Amino acid sequence: MVGLGARVRGDDEERERRYRRAMYLSTLMLLGSGELGREFTIAAKRLGCRVIACDRYDNAPAMQMADASEVFPMLEGKALRAAVEKHRPDFIIPEIEAIDTATLIALEAEGWRVAPSAKAVQLTMNRDGIRDFAAREIGLVTSRYRFAETREEAIAAAEEVGLPCVVKPVMSSSGKGQSTARSEEEIGAAWDHAVANMRGDRPRVIVEEFVQFDSEITLLTVATRDGVLFCPPVGHRQELGDYRESWQPAAIPREALQSARYQARKLVDALGGFGLFGVEFFVRGDQAIFSELSPRPHDTGMVTLISQFPNEFELHLRAVLELPIPSIEFAGPSASAVILAERESDGLSYEVEGVAEALALGCPGSPVDLRIFAKPRALKNRRMGVALARDMSVEDAVERAKAAAARVGIRYSD
Numbered sequence: 001m002v003g004l005g006a007r008v009r010g011d012d013e014e015r016e017r018r019y020r021r022a023m024y025l026s027t028l029m030l031l032g033s034g035e036l037g038r039e040f041t042i043a044a045k046r047l048g049c050r051v052i053a054c055d056r057y058d059n060a061p062a063m064q065m066a067d068a069s070e071v072f073p074m075l076e077g078k079a080l081r082a083a084v085e086k087h088r089p090d091f092i093i094p095e096i097e098a099i100d101t102a103t104l105i106a107l108e109a110e111g112w113r114v115a116p117s118a119k120a121v122q123l124t125m126n127r128d129g130i131r132d133f134a135a136r137e138i139g140l141v142t143s144r145y146r147f148a149e150t151r152e153e154a155i156a157a158a159e160e161v162g163l164p165c166v167v168k169p170v171m172s173s174s175g176k177g178q179s180t181a182r183s184e185e186e187i188g189a190a191w192d193h194a195v196a197n198m199r200g201d202r203p204r205v206i207v208e209e210f211v212q213f214d215s216e217i218t219l220l221t222v223a224t225r226d227g228v229l230f231c232p233p234v235g236h237r238q239e240l241g242d243y244r245e246s247w248q249p250a251a252i253p254r255e256a257l258q259s260a261r262y263q264a265r266k267l268v269d270a271l272g273g274f275g276l277f278g279v280e281f282f283v284r285g286d287q288a289i290f291s292e293l294s295p296r297p298h299d300t301g302m303v304t305l306i307s308q309f310p311n312e313f314e315l316h317l318r319a320v321l322e323l324p325i326p327s328i329e330f331a332g333p334s335a336s337a338v339i340l341a342e343r344e345s346d347g348l349s350y351e352v353e354g355v356a357e358a359l360a361l362g363c364p365g366s367p368v369d370l371r372i373f374a375k376p377r378a379l380k381n382r383r384m385g386v387a388l389a390r391d392m393s394v395e396d397a398v399e400r401a402k403a404a405a406a407r408v409g410i411r412y413s414d
Helices: 002-022 034-048 077-087 101-109 118-125 129-135 151-161 184-196 253-271 299-307 310-322 352-359 394-407
Strands: 027-031 049-056 069-070 091-094 145-148 165-169 179-181 205-209 214-222 227-230 236-238 241-248 277-286 287-294 334-340 347-350 368-372 383-390 410-413
Touching: 002 165, 002 241, 027 077, 034 049, 034 299, 034 310, 049 077, 069 077, 077 287, 091 165, 091 184, 101 253, 101 368, 118 129, 118 253, 129 145, 129 299, 145 151, 145 368, 151 184, 151 205, 151 347, 165 184, 214 253, 214 310, 227 253, 236 299, 241 299, 241 394, 253 277, 253 287, 277 310, 299 310, 299 334, 299 368, 299 383, 347 352, 352 368, 352 394, 368 394, 383 394, 394 410
Parallel strands: 027 049, 027 091, 049 069
Antiparallel strands: 145 205, 165 179, 165 205, 214 227, 214 236, 214 277, 236 241, 241 334, 277 287, 334 383, 347 410, 368 383
C-alpha cells in the first residue's frame, strides 16, 4: 500500500505540473531575488510566466511578486539542484554572482536551460574569470591587473600595476569591498576592506591599475536569436563602491561608443546564450576600456524603467524566451537616483507625505516615478528604492531624480 500511495501522489503531482504548464507561457526559476529580480518578475508576470524566486532569506523583493519561492544559500549545490528538480523550470535565470556554478554547469549538461548560459554565469561569478577571459582569450582592451590571495601578494601586485591602484574582491555585488589605494601603506587596509565585504569563502582580490578616465558607462547589450542589440549608453556615478545616480544617454565620443559596441559584441558572442548583458567600460578620450560584465540586468540600468521601451528587464525576458524585439524606443534624457537607508533596522516603513512630494516633482513632459523595493531589512547605505525622472536634458533629469529621492523618508521603528 505504501508503494501504491506513493505512485498515486506522484501521478497527482505530475497532473498538477502539466496543468500549471498549460496555464503559463514558461516557468522561470530566479536565483537571487533582490530589486533587479523584482522588476524582472513583474515583467515576466505581465507576459504570463510562472516565476519561482529563490534567495538566501525569506520575503526578498522578488518573492513578494512571484508564484512560489525557495529559501536556501545559492552556493549550496545540493539545495540548488533540489529546487530545480522540485519545480522543473523551463529556464534557470541567475540574478546574483554568488551561485554554485559547478552545479549550474552540470544542470545545463543534463538539458536544463540556464540563461544566458552556464559559461557566462561561471566566468562572471568572479572578476578573475571574466577579466582573464576578456583580456587573454578575446583580446579586449583592459587596465593592467594582478590577482592576490594574501595581504603580501596584494602589496606585490600593487608594485607591478603601479600606484594608485584599485583593490576589489573577485566576488562581490554592486561594487562592495572596492577601494583605491594611493600609497603602499594603504594596500593592507584595502585588502582588509575587500576581504571583509566579499561574497563566498574565497579570500582573493583583483589589484588593477587606476585608470584616469573621463567617464564610466554601462552598455546594455542584448544577445537575441536575431542578433545583438544595444541600448543607448548609460552613465553613472559611484560612491563607496556603489552607484548613486545613472543617466541615459551618456555623452561619449562616437569612436568610443563604436569601440564599446565592438568589444561588447565580441564578449556576448563568445559567452553564448540569449539575454541582456551589462557591459561596463571606462571611457578615456576616443578609447573604451573594458571593466566588468554582468550576464543579467544591471543596477545602473534601472534608468531604463523611464527612459526606454522595452526596459532592460523586458529585454532580458524577451531575449531569454527568444521572443522578437523589433526595436528599442528611447523616450528622452532620463536619470535614476538611489534611495538609501540611514541605519540598520528590522522595522521600517515609508512616509506617504515624502512619496507624494517626490511624485509631485513631475510635470507634463518631465515625469517622475519611484520604485520602492520593499526590502524587509534596512542596512546603513543599503539601496531601498530608486527615483526616476525624464527631462529636457540629462543634467536636469539627474537633478530632478536626486530631488525626488531626497524627499522619500524612511521611518525606523527600532
